Structure formats: structure tokens, C-alpha cells
Amino acid sequence: MFSKVYSAMIYGLEAEIVNVEVDVGNGIPVFEMGGYLSGEVKEAKDRVRVAIRNSGYELPPQRIIVNISPADKRKDGTGFDLPIALGILAANGIIAQQKLLDCIAIGELSLDGSIHGVNGILPSVCEAAERGYKRCYIPHKNLQEGCMVRGIEVIGVDSLQDIVRKITDNTGTQLHCQQQTHHVEKNQEVIDYLDIRGQQAAKRATLIAVAGMHNIMYIGSPGSGKTMLAKRIATIMPELSYEEKLQLTKIYSVAGELDADMPMVQKRPFRSPHHNITATALLGGGRIPRPGEITLAGKGVLFLDELTEFQPSILEALRQPLEDRKISIVRLNAAYTYPADCMVAGAMNPCKCGYYPDRKKCHCSDREIQRYLGRISQPMWDRFDISVSVERVGFDALSEQTQDTDATDTYSSQSMRKQIEQARQIQRRRFEGMGIYFNAQMRAKEIEQFCHLREKEYEVMRRAYDKFQLTGRGYHKILKTARTIADLEQSEHIETRHLLEAISIRSYERG
Amino acid sequence: MDTVHDFYWYWMCNITGIGNSKIRKLLQIYHTPKGVYQASDESLGTLDFLKAIDIYAIQESKKDSGLYEEFIHLGRKNISFVNADSVQYPDRLKRIYDYPYGLFFKGKMLENTKPSVAIVGARKCSLYGKKVAYEFAKAFAQMGIQVVSGMATGIDTAAHRGCLDGGGQTYAVLGSGVDVCYPAENIELYTNIEETGGIISEYPLKTQPSTWTFPLRNRIISGLADAVILVEAGKKSGSLITADQALEQNRDIYVIPGRITDAMSVGCNNLIKQGAQLILKPEDIWENPWIAQMKNDKIKDEKCQKNTQINTMSDNKKFQQKDTKDKKQLASPQDMLYSCFDLYPKSIDAIAKETGMDIAELNQQIVELMLMGRIEEVSKSCYVKVLT
Numbered sequence: 001m002f003s004k005v006y007s008a009m010i011y012g013l014e015a016e017i018v019n020v021e022v023d024v025g026n027g028i029p030v031f032e033m034g035g036y037l038s039g040e041v042k043e044a045k046d047r048v049r050v051a052i053r054n055s056g057y058e059l060p061p062q063r064i065i066v067n068i069s070p071a072d073k074r075k076d077g078t079g080f081d082l083p084i085a086l087g088i089l090a091a092n093g094i095i096a097q098q099k100l101l102d103c104i105a106i107g108e109l110s111l112d113g114s115i116h117g118v119n120g121i122l123p124s125v126c127e128a129a130e131r132g133y134k135r136c137y138i139p140h141k142n143l144q145e146g147c148m149v150r151g152i153e154v155i156g157v158d159s160l161q162d163i164v165r166k167i168t169d170n171t172g173t174q175l176h177c178q179q180q181t182h183h184v185e186k187n188q189e190v191i192d193y194l195d196i197r198g199q200q201a202a203k204r205a206t207l208i209a210v211a212g213m214h215n216i217m218y219i220g221s222p223g224s225g226k227t228m229l230a231k232r233i234a235t236i237m238p239e240l241s242y243e244e245k246l247q248l249t250k251i252y253s254v255a256g257e258l259d260a261d262m263p264m265v266q267k268r269p270f271r272s273p274h275h276n277i278t279a280t281a282l283l284g285g286g287r288i289p290r291p292g293e294i295t296l297a298g299k300g301v302l303f304l305d306e307l308t309e310f311q312p313s314i315l316e317a318l319r320q321p322l323e324d325r326k327i328s329i330v331r332l333n334a335a336y337t338y339p340a341d342c343m344v345a346g347a348m349n350p351c352k353c354g355y356y357p358d359r360k361k362c363h364c365s366d367r368e369i370q371r372y373l374g375r376i377s378q379p380m381w382d383r384f385d386i387s388v389s390v391e392r393v394g395f396d397a398l399s400e401q402t403q404d405t406d407a408t409d410t411y412s413s414q415s416m417r418k419q420i421e422q423a424r425q426i427q428r429r430r431f432e433g434m435g436i437y438f439n440a441q442m443r444a445k446e447i448e449q450f451c452h453l454r455e456k457e458y459e460v461m462r463r464a465y466d467k468f469q470l471t472g473r474g475y476h477k478i479l480k481t482a483r484t485i486a487d488l489e490q491s492e493h494i495e496t497r498h499l500l501e502a503i504s505i506r507s508y509e510r511g
Numbered sequence: 512m513d514t515v516h517d518f519y520w521y522w523m524c525n526i527t528g529i530g531n532s533k534i535r536k537l538l539q540i541y542h543t544p545k546g547v548y549q550a551s552d553e554s555l556g557t558l559d560f561l562k563a564i565d566i567y568a569i570q571e572s573k574k575d576s577g578l579y580e581e582f583i584h585l586g587r588k589n590i591s592f593v594n595a596d597s598v599q600y601p602d603r604l605k606r607i608y609d610y611p612y613g614l615f616f617k618g619k620m621l622e623n624t625k626p627s628v629a630i631v632g633a634r635k636c637s638l639y640g641k642k643v644a645y646e647f648a649k650a651f652a653q654m655g656i657q658v659v660s661g662m663a664t665g666i667d668t669a670a671h672r673g674c675l676d677g678g679g680q681t682y683a684v685l686g687s688g689v690d691v692c693y694p695a696e697n698i699e700l701y702t703n704i705e706e707t708g709g710i711i712s713e714y715p716l717k718t719q720p721s722t723w724t725f726p727l728r729n730r731i732i733s734g735l736a737d738a739v740i741l742v743e744a745g746k747k748s749g750s751l752i753t754a755d756q757a758l759e760q761n762r763d764i765y766v767i768p769g770r771i772t773d774a775m776s777v778g779c780n781n782l783i784k785q786g787a788q789l790i791l792k793p794e795d796i797w798e799n800p801w802i803a804q805m806k807n808d809k810i811k812d813e814k815c816q817k818n819t820q821i822n823t824m825s826d827n828k829k830f831q832q833k834d835t836k837d838k839k840q841l842a843s844p845q846d847m848l849y850s851c852f853d854l855y856p857k858s859i860d861a862i863a864k865e866t867g868m869d870i871a872e873l874n875q876q877i878v879e880l881m882l883m884g885r886i887e888e889v890s891k892s893c894y895v896k897v898l899t
Contacts, residue, residue, distance in 0.1 A: 198860060198864075199860065200860065200863055200870045201859045201860050201863065201870050201873075201874075201892060203870075204870040204871060204874075219890075219891045350890050350891065356890055357638070357856040357889050357890040357893050358856075359635075359637045359638075359775070360773075360774065363635065365634070365635070365664065366664065367664075367694075367696060387891055388891065388892060389858060389859070389890070389891040389892035389893065391858045391859075391860045391861070391892075460882075463882050464878070464882060467881065467882055467884075468881075485871075496875075497871075497872075497875045500874065500875035500876075500878040500879060501871055501874040501875050501878075503878045504874035504875070504877055504878045504892075505874065508891065
């Protein structure tokens, strides 16, 4: 008897529907599997056989042949256990074949017949919905994740017996994830820029950076609050839209970073990999390609603390994806493209000991300071439009009462977010249909179009260009930042004051 | 004949292990380098200050034919050699007790008729120290005073730079051979000094610097100068050795005072406590009798005298009244802001706190001030006042 069950495999961030074909017949009792399978898929043989027996189904000794097609694409993961088991049961007449025609099944089997969760459920369910399948049987553990998809019936199953019963009776509960997500919020700590005393300059620079999605570099002595500042960047970004949430959840699903506590990505990600990270973990890759930190930080913040401590080769490898906003991982038999659409915040000390220019504490020679800054190459510096120094806060500012001062109020996360949303709205209108969304993404053509300087501003820029020995690239970075500052004030033209502020927060350039 | 005579000197100053004190003792016995050269091994063997290894070195150096080649072709490298007998040998140096018997130099040799001042200080110094050294050296250059220093990083470098920018002659005394640029990053300065002034050393060519060469060269720095100015020196700075030697050599020491809490000025302040003189502006140097005398000797021509006096007068004024003059040129909010800056780096947050200004506006004003050349950014968002 022949039977066919549909399942899905992950291919980069996308899923593809595969056919699991089973044929049972007379002959020497063997269990053969084919279809370019990796080790863990082949192991399914024993799991499936034992799980079927332990679930109370009697299988006569027979010749079982399984093929998973398309047979020219490599299959990884343990999600094929369930469809194989269903196929065998259907081939033996325990399940009616026609009931399997409009559904897909994914899940890993345990020897006792229970079903474990797997990674990459969301893209698979999405793909099934798009292809017009009616039902989707997925592990109970992944149910909330699967329920995000609309237009398909998603049914959670927790054992082989359970799924057989649900298929035969055509029953199953459809959950909607919206009902489920409330308890998630409670566990997360609430952070706000109000927690940070002083640091007006750094907060202002952060506001500008987030408004135009400019990458920002914090330079400051140890313990001055660089990390605190960066952690709060995500709190002032606008809320994620449903599409963005779905897209992010797909990424996290494939990466296996979702769990019962977080079935869906609700907040903008803040990723801060340690500086001993490998290139693969940062950019994505591995034998079975998996998205890296740069992809996981999508729509949010990638924070590189102690930037100078990262391996230079890794930083250099980061340059190209930051420019293209995507990263391609090429394997012999396939090429995967992951998005890399995040804002980068870097943090570093001003010198080796961390206290320059406070010469009472810093004993680094000029050469050492130059060498320390030189650990980050100029092309890497060019990726940062804005840099700002973070000063150690004095005791007065630390002990200050928050309510007393108006100044701190302007830099609460809430009011900053409001300003940013306005500035981003302007940008959205400006770049409609151009394939870019933020000022930071402007290329030479757009800069010329949108950052036109009038005579007075032009004169200021000319003086600054000579005085600070700017390069062409540095000049463009200043224009982009000035555009964002003007947007924050909702000013149509770039005024002198915008330009001057942009100059003061420009990033480092080697003279 | 002259070349041969010079070569005997050159030979004597190039023997490994035979330093200044041994040369002195040898000359007391044999009177001339030629006498030393012709002394028999037996005769040398009787001298108790020479070890066997020294006598061996003397024998070996006589056999070294490369040395003569090197001596003949010194000119090609723009290097000269003067011995203590030569008329070119600086008079000032001759007056100190343990003057070097031979000096190598690249470029020019210090002029006897012009006043000269040594500016020394620590390698690890503040920006303020560097600025002061630079400004003093520049002012001296404009007054026609030669500036001597040691080309080390920090104060020394700033002093040389200042003198060069003021269009004067500056002389660097090295702790290595004159053809070895130490520290290597100063190569640009090294070539610039060579063009107008000179690089001086008592060590043979290709000698690498070592810990003991620096204290020794310090005596030459102070020896070449009429007065020594100490800019910044910590508790154990090598510049204090220069100061000690200057005292032994009967040179006047002038000290730039520092804050009493400042670790980089402890040495300076200690010297003041011990009775060293203070110097607060470059013109104070005329109080030095040697330099004043030189000035009077030199400027006999009345017209010339008048000019320099006017020059120094205006310099004087410039140095003292700079702040008030500057403020007059600035508009009032900028005036207030400018007065918040110091010669020590100050961060933008500190300024914001002092002035109570909005950060956005402060950023703009600061860039304006930078464009006007009133302040400078030393590190990200940290600014200092510009002295000039």
C-alpha cells in the first residue's frame, strides 16, 4: 500500500512543502529511507517504529520504503518523524489516506509515542497556509507560535494516539495567539531613559541616532553607563507592526529561540553578543545554516560592547551586511539570505586604561591611544554616523531627585519615542517607493536630493570641511545626521544650527 | 694633516667601552689623541683604570679600517664631528666639568653668539604642559633665542615644535647616535630640526639608546644652554636629573609652577620650594644675566634694539592680555560659554552643567567656537581652550 503525507522543511528563513511517501509491501522486513537525508532524519527509522508499537498499533513484519521528495534537497531536523509515522499508519489502513490530503504534519517523536516541539514551525505554517492547505498538525509545545498564522487551522497534538484520533474525528482546537500573550509582559523588566541621571549629551545623541536609524558609537570610561544607554535604545523605537512581529518571529522560530514564555516576538530585539563571539554566530552560518546575531537583532539594536576587543576580522566581516542590510550564506548546494536590518550601537573606552583625557588617571602614551583607536579600522568607523562621549556621572547628578528637574523629563523614553515617531513619519513620506526608509540609508543620490544646503549653510560647511579636515564620506555622514536633526524639529530645510550640531556629534575620522 | 688630527679624535671617541671619563684620564697621561693612538700596549697595560678588555678594544679599533672610511664619508650623511679642541666646539659646553671630547651633529652646531635656553620636561605630561612648552619655545624663537631639548615625547617634542613654528633654531641632544631617530615616531620632527637647527649627540653613529645614555645626555642639554626651563616633571622625572646637572654646571633653572595637587608638577613645585626661580612668561628670561648680556652685546645697533624691544613689548602684552582681548571679539552668550573652558580638558556634560544650556544649543555653540579656533577637541566631546 502506498500513502503520502505532507510536511515542511526549513530553507534559510523560508519553508518548503515536502512530500513524505511511504510504501509498505511484502518481502523481507526492512525499513529503507531515501531522499538526501541527514543523519538525524535517518535515525527516525527506529524512533518511528518503536513509537508506533508503544502507542498500541500492531505492525505486521513488512517491507517499508520511505521517500521524502524533492529528493535533491538536503533534509535536516527531526520534524519528519511525525509525517513518516502517519504515512506508515495510513499505508496500513489505520488512518484514511484521503484525510491526509489537505493537511501537513510536523513533529519529533519520542519512543513512548509523545510528540516533542521542533524549530521553524512558524515559517512552515505560513508556507502551508499560502499553498492552500487546510489544516496543520504541530506539536502542542509550538501551538502558540503556529496560531499566529491566519487562514489555516492549526491543531496541537501531544502524542501519536492523539493525532490519530484528531485526524479520524476531524476535531481539534484552534487557538488564537492574541488571547495567549498577556502573561508575557509581566516578566519583563521595565527600563526607561529616566533611570539614567545626567548624560544629557549622550541621550540627545541617542535620540538623533534612533530617529534616523544612524549607527551610534559610545565612547567613555569604564562604568560610565554606556551599556545602560544602549539597552534603552529599543524602548524608544516605535512599536513593531504585526507584519514586523511575524517576520521577526519567523527568524526566532528558525533559530530556535522561541519558547513557551515567548511564543511571539513582541518587543524590538536588543542583542548584545560578547566580544569573544565567532564570525558564524555573529553573521549566521554553520553546517545547518542558522541566523546570526545580526539577523536576530533585526528591526532592533545590535549592541557591540567593548568594540575594540572584537576580533578585527569579525568586525570587518560585519561591514558588508551593514551596508546591504542582508547577509548571504553560500553553501555548496544552496545559498541562504538572511535580513540584517538593525541599528548598531557600539561602545568603547577612549584608551587602553579607559580614562583618557583625564591625565590624573590615564597613563597611556599618545602612541598607545592612537594604537587603541586604530584597532577599529576607518571603514568600520565610517559605518557609524554618530559618536558621543559618555562621562562618568558626578555624585550630585546621581543623587538628584528625578521629579525635580524639567531637563530629565524631556529625555524620558516616552517623550523621546514621541519625537522619534514624528521624525520617522517625515522620513517615511520622503522615501516612499524608493526602497529605503531612513535618513541613515540615503545614498549619494538621495543626499543630493534631500540634503540641499542653502548659501549660508554651505559656507558653514565649507569652513568646517577645512577646519576639521573632513573627507567626502565624513561630509555625507554629517549631512545625513543634519537631515535627521532637522526632521526632529520638523523643519523643511537644514538650518545652520542643525548642521553645527551634526558636526559636533560626528564620528571619529583619522586625520 | 688636519684631517688626520681630527681622525685621531674620531677614533678615540669611537672605541667601545672607553667613555668620557677614561678618555679624560688617558689624555692626562698622553696629552693628545695621537699620543694615545701611538701608546704601546705595555704602556697602556700599566694604567690601573684600564681593564684588559679595554686594552683589547683599543687594539681592535686600531685595526678597524671601516672606521676611517666612515670618518671620510661623514659629509655624505650630512653628519659632522667636532672635537673639544676645535673652534667649532660650543664654548658653553667647554665650561662644564665633564664635557664630551667629541660631538657628532647633523645639521648645524649651536651658535656661541646667540643666547640659548633648554626646555625640558616629562614624557608623560598634560596638554597644558605641552601648550606651555610650545608657546614658550615659539616666543623664544621670535626673540632670537636658540632652544635646546632632548626630542623625547611630551614636553621636549612640544618645545622643538614651538621653536620650529616660531622660525627659530632648535637643537636636539639625543641619547642615541645622531643617525638613530628615537623615538621613531618623531621622524618628521627629526628631519625638520635638521633643516634649520641641529641634532647633537656624543655617541658614535648607530648607537642605540639605552637607559644609561639618557641621564648622560642630560648634562649636554643643560651644558649647551644659558638657562634651563623645567615645564612639567613628576616626582621621579628624568628632567630632575637635568635640573641637578644644570645646578652643578652653574646654570640658572627656571620652573613653570603647577597646581600643588597635580602629580605631573610635583617635581617642579619641589624645586620651587628649594628655591628655584619661577618663570611666568617668556620675557622673564631676560632677567637671566647671561642672556641679558648676550642681548646687549649683540644688539649694539640701536635700530635693531628698538625693533626687538617693540617686539618683546607686544609679545608681552599679547601673553598677558590675551584673554580679555579674546572676549571682546565674542558675542555675549559665546563669551559666557568660552569662559567656562579651561586649559584642562572639560567634557560637554560638565559645561552643560555649569552653564545650564540645552545640549542641542551647546553643541552648536561649541562647533562655532571651534570654527573660530578658540577651543579645540582633544578627545570625543572634551574640549580645551587654545592658547594662541
